[in-house]
Amino acid sequence: MPNKLKTAWQAGKATVNGWAAIPSGFAAEMYSRAGWDSVTVDMQHGIQDYLSCVSCFQGMQPSGVVPMVRVPWNEPGIIGKVLDAGAYGIICPMINTEAEAKAFVQYGKYPPRGTRSNGPIRAAVYGEAGAYQTTANDEILMIPMIETKKAIDNIGAILDVPGIDAIYIGPSDLSFSLGKTPKLDVEDDEIFKIYEMLLKETGKRNIAAGIHCGVPAYAKRMIKMGFKLVTIANDVGIMLNAAKAAVTETKS
Amino acid sequence: MPNKLKTAWQAGKATVNGWAAIPSGFAAEMYSRAGWDSVTVDMQHGIQDYLSCVSCFQGMQPSGVVPMVRVPWNEPGIIGKVLDAGAYGIICPMINTEAEAKAFVQYGKYPPRGTRSNGPIRAAVYGEAGAYQTTANDEILMIPMIETKKAIDNIGAILDVPGIDAIYIGPSDLSFSLGKTPKLDVEDDEIFKIYEMLLKETGKRNIAAGIHCGVPAYAKRMIKMGFKLVTIANDVGIMLNAAKAAVTETKS
Amino acid sequence: MPNKLKTAWQAGKATVNGWAAIPSGFAAEMYSRAGWDSVTVDMQHGIQDYLSCVSCFQGMQPSGVVPMVRVPWNEPGIIGKVLDAGAYGIICPMINTEAEAKAFVQYGKYPPRGTRSNGPIRAAVYGEAGAYQTTANDEILMIPMIETKKAIDNIGAILDVPGIDAIYIGPSDLSFSLGKTPKLDVEDDEIFKIYEMLLKETGKRNIAAGIHCGVPAYAKRMIKMGFKLVTIANDVGIMLNAAKAAVTETKS
Amino acid sequence: MPNKLKTAWQAGKATVNGWAAIPSGFAAEMYSRAGWDSVTVDMQHGIQDYLSCVSCFQGMQPSGVVPMVRVPWNEPGIIGKVLDAGAYGIICPMINTEAEAKAFVQYGKYPPRGTRSNGPIRAAVYGEAGAYQTTANDEILMIPMIETKKAIDNIGAILDVPGIDAIYIGPSDLSFSLGKTPKLDVEDDEIFKIYEMLLKETGKRNIAAGIHCGVPAYAKRMIKMGFKLVTIANDVGIMLNAAKAAVTETKS
């Protein structure tokens, strides 16, 4: 199964990513039908664990979205497990140094490019028998989050690590790290300059840049700015905001 | 714990009801914070069973919404179980005759008004020790769904059954039963006449009328028409529509 | 696997029964090790459903207690399912008439004594291959609850139904039905007379009498009075009371 | 989504059905990939409930098998729920009379052919928006089990009930009902005569006949005999037998 995100990015197209925080295969099934190119199960800040991630993957499979995971941390056990469960992309929080980036890539790649252990119990199901192990290193996206001042300082060395397909900006942690109020959809010149620098540095290495957004209008601006992977809020936030609007309108 | 819906209706106010189809206590917790007066766990058409209903009740409790259930059918086992779990209102599908209405009320009331068995394992937690059993018969809402031609034909006898607090219209089943296409938010004179008849018949018996709606604008119209309990879609439908809109806007 | 309760009763001994309301195989595993002769998973008023019952059965198996279930209602689907899961006794609420008693027994017995369907997926595991179906009708206890005035009025006809091994008194529902405050461990002459009548009527038919109790001292009195099956509170109530006592003592 | 079983039967072809007793979406996902035409989640004798059925349906969807359910009993609540969850066929145990057959069909059909309530929360996902309700009555298979002497006696009246697509023989219950040892894959002339009668009676009404088998060789014979739907054991039985054989061979 070729990775549709990779194909899109190589064709210069931006992709829109959903974010699943609700630990329910049914919720993920329905949510995945909204037109997303990919849906990421958020095991870091979402109410998700490994088995709920598997259920969400099962629920979202018929929709054809690319299944991705944000892991809780840069730890080989969980990275291996979600890959075996069928993740076609891993977003990893808090990659701040070259060493962390190298470790991250290594956890996600089969030998000789890494140390991932063989056993793709659900992942192998997607394609031809035996084909998974020969294509996984190429098709699965390794996406470190760039979300601290330290990462910005080390950005060249991080991006030079072979095997990084994209970066993903966490705007609220980046703001926090810079001494600002943590929030999404920032309007801040210092941060915009960082975004531009990141787009330039990734661009010249043919690495895609992604960013977590709060609302569609901002996500659209980010695409125009050059980002190839934009996320809009998460399932539960979208539900709650829409529900609040519905109640307010009804009661008005 | 006095039932806030009952209080509102007695004061002539309409209430807005949420509808929980996602079997996740976390999803229900967040969804319940949208401003609803009550949230109904849908065990008939929602992806819910008894234990997921309990989780949803736990999740929604801090929000202060009135916890209700739509049971799958007019069956004493499940009606007793969800009441023991803390339901303050039961919506029961397909009540078409006086006998069905009597059975329904009887399943939900302690003696001497009914045959509900004593054992409110979670329900008793809401209030004073020992107080639950003396107030449950008065505070818990028994709400038959009126959603077939047969029920319309029998409406007087159904509404005369003591213990009915409200009725709840299922527009799509009612349409189906009348040979029309099943849908919410109908625009159909024959059906509007039925609504008016139901508002009149319930009104003269001091019974509230409720209706399942699809969008806020229609729910608002129904309140103006005299309905005291309106529901807007369900959690998963609201989420999916909002997600579709977000993707569409971002990709536009 | 011969039923240890049956053996004990035939030897004139009383048995002590635990009551599992917590839907956790781990909680049931630990609770079952307290010395009970049997543990009943309460699917009526406990926070239990079918799959949690199976988990509790798995948890309690090494302890050697007789696994029983109180079903939510006298309904053939759930009675068949919990028997297939390995229940060695069924306590059924609200058996008020001979017809209800006959139906109940029939749901629990294989042909020719009843209409239970064959498929003891876990139950067959307890003993020799193929032996289950030839012994189940004799070893599995069918125990109607006698807990209403109507049942008392019909007691002779109910007890004459072949296949009833024991009755089980629900004191709080019985009190409710008689117009009294519902509670366990009643001190009430009218009710004690009913208990004596029930002990006499069951005794002459070689049927055991059981009763739901709140505290050990009362359960002990009931054994002296002639009851062969006594239950003491439930898992969650015992835990909460002991926890309250521990906190109070520590804070004193 | 046209029902592939129906299409096959109309073309005179037999279909092979899997039987899922393990309550795990992952187990169902893998099991469904074995080449079955359909997989039936067994909610009667399997360790399955409603939510595990939904998980299994999600797991088996990519395989393309027709998702079916054996319900625990002929009860409208659960029949409605599993249809809404996406079942394309319902096998119902213990249909013994014309009245039971009529009730069963009615529970599964939308008006005007029945009284099923509208709300296909997962089911509607399989096809075009709005198309489900107009095709469900035709595409969803209603399959009563014929498994008692009483049903055999009433077979003409049962088969004449409009809306029955197939029957399904439970050989062990049928044997039990006839005073024989309950088992699958029977070799018994009396029972073979019943099978022939059932094939003849169903054949002349264009109703398919199905049967639960234990091993492939017997299932193959049944196909030759004229059965159009054969099941081979269940997931857990197949696993256990294969595991026993593997251990035995290794230890030999």
Add this chain to the structure above:
Amino acid sequence: MPNKLKTAWQAGKATVNGWAAIPSGFAAEMYSRAGWDSVTVDMQHGIQDYLSCVSCFQGMQPSGVVPMVRVPWNEPGIIGKVLDAGAYGIICPMINTEAEAKAFVQYGKYPPRGTRSNGPIRAAVYGEAGAYQTTANDEILMIPMIETKKAIDNIGAILDVPGIDAIYIGPSDLSFSLGKTPKLDVEDDEIFKIYEMLLKETGKRNIAAGIHCGVPAYAKRMIKMGFKLVTIANDVGIMLNAAKAAVTETKS
């Protein structure tokens, strides 16, 4: 939401802590109503994981107890996840060195005091919108366990790490580490001297001292000795002991 434990300690009061090992939101809901000041979900030795912890937090919220977690290990992924789920205190096992203590504090604090990532999906729900991130560093208790000889040797350096609110003694591991039999409620002069040293060292730094106890009488002694946080057994131990006592009394 100000942390009630912190307030109590600052007022010189001791607090009594419950310990939840049963993975059930319902069990936690009931247990939390026993009068505890806080309840700690034990993810190290309890039968708990991340999602059961979330369910327990939902169950215990209406009781008003302070929700705490003992994490399985000093690992940033799980510390972040339980904080996001709403933990107001983290007890971390086996903190033996200054470096481990610094890492632990850093994982639990937002910048600039630490490296916790922003995304308090449930935690933010407790208070005002946006307020969580500005108060979390002050309100959330970071509590290393002191339970080895190595930790005792390093105690000064550990306690000097900024951000430690309390320590928590694990008596059985401490005994083990000192070559003694592991148990709670020790009566051992060597260990009592350690307790006194720990009370003195924590006291002069305005850090609270906590200890895991087995029975109320011992917990009470520990409060008199100067401990500000005492735990009494756990939910399942309290249940099992009380159940054993009830059975024994009934059978006596």
Add this chain to the structure above:
Amino acid sequence: MPNKLKTAWQAGKATVNGWAAIPSGFAAEMYSRAGWDSVTVDMQHGIQDYLSCVSCFQGMQPSGVVPMVRVPWNEPGIIGKVLDAGAYGIICPMINTEAEAKAFVQYGKYPPRGTRSNGPIRAAVYGEAGAYQTTANDEILMIPMIETKKAIDNIGAILDVPGIDAIYIGPSDLSFSLGKTPKLDVEDDEIFKIYEMLLKETGKRNIAAGIHCGVPAYAKRMIKMGFKLVTIANDVGIMLNAAKAAVTETKS
């Protein structure tokens, strides 16, 4: 509870191990009855997490198999948790150096041999009260996986670490690491030479050698070659292969 694997190996006997990838206590219960000496819950490549492992342990307990776990990674939190849940053996992936081997052993042993924390919440249930802690260090098997070129290079130093009871070969990862196609049941002289070396090196240190196999015939050969612990496929693979064979035979 003495460890039956250890006893067998000391008597020179080989043991056959099952491998549980399905996260269902029921599936594990049935699977464990196939004649295995031990069953390993695979938390690395199986669809298992901590709570499903506990359920599987509960399910398999009556069968008497030795309960083991393959942990996802060499991490002290999860090793402690599964031991507390009752594991009698830990298989740990990717032990490549002496330091990793030492850390692994230390995580699994109580003081003074290691740093495991005391709290065997389920594990203590298997035997005499208080006996667990005095026997666990001797009875619980610590089994590093040898599955990379690096581990082969370091084999002497790894095997010299005190406390290693057995090694376990992962043939597909070993093949991968050597630049070959990853698969089970290899026929490759270079790898057979490694097996012989490992058998020799373990043999002279009285350490058992184990290997993951795909089919019984190969497992049998490995026993003849000198391996004392052989695994045959896993539960889901055995089920799927047997199901495919059944469908194929039926359709032939």
